[in-house]
Amino acid sequence: QVQLVESGGGLVQAGDSLRLSCAASESTFKRYSMGWFRQAPGKERDFVAAISWNGGSTYYADSLRGRVTISRDNAKITVYLQMSDLKPDDTAVYYCAAGPIFGTDLLDEYDYWGQGTQVTVSS
DSSP states (O other): OOOEEEEOOEEEETTOOEEEEEEESSGGGGGSEEEEEEEOTTSOEEEEEEEOTTSSOEEEOTTTBTTEEEEEETTTTEEEEEEOSOOGGGOEEEEEEEESOTTOOOGGGOOEEOOOEEEEEEO
16 A cells, blocks of 8 residues: 655745655555645645656646646655646645556546645735
């Protein structure tokens, strides 16, 4: 079973950049596609980005394309989410997830989830 731990969240100002990290517990991580999701207060959990097991393919939510970049380092068993030009609407808890299928934005397609890291963007 893969355990995921997110980090890198915090309080930032609008226009800032931030990089989130998600560390996995074991090397089987490299078998999985990885995704980032976010959940704002009172809202559903939404897809942000996904990356294939070898990092060769990426997939982004249309609304965030161009402002976020997902990457992974299988040697460090870590996946990253680089975010730029942050806006107050980006305030949310950000979750990483692991699953067998690449390119899906469906929560049910991901088998393992982290506990999330809070990102707060002030105006």
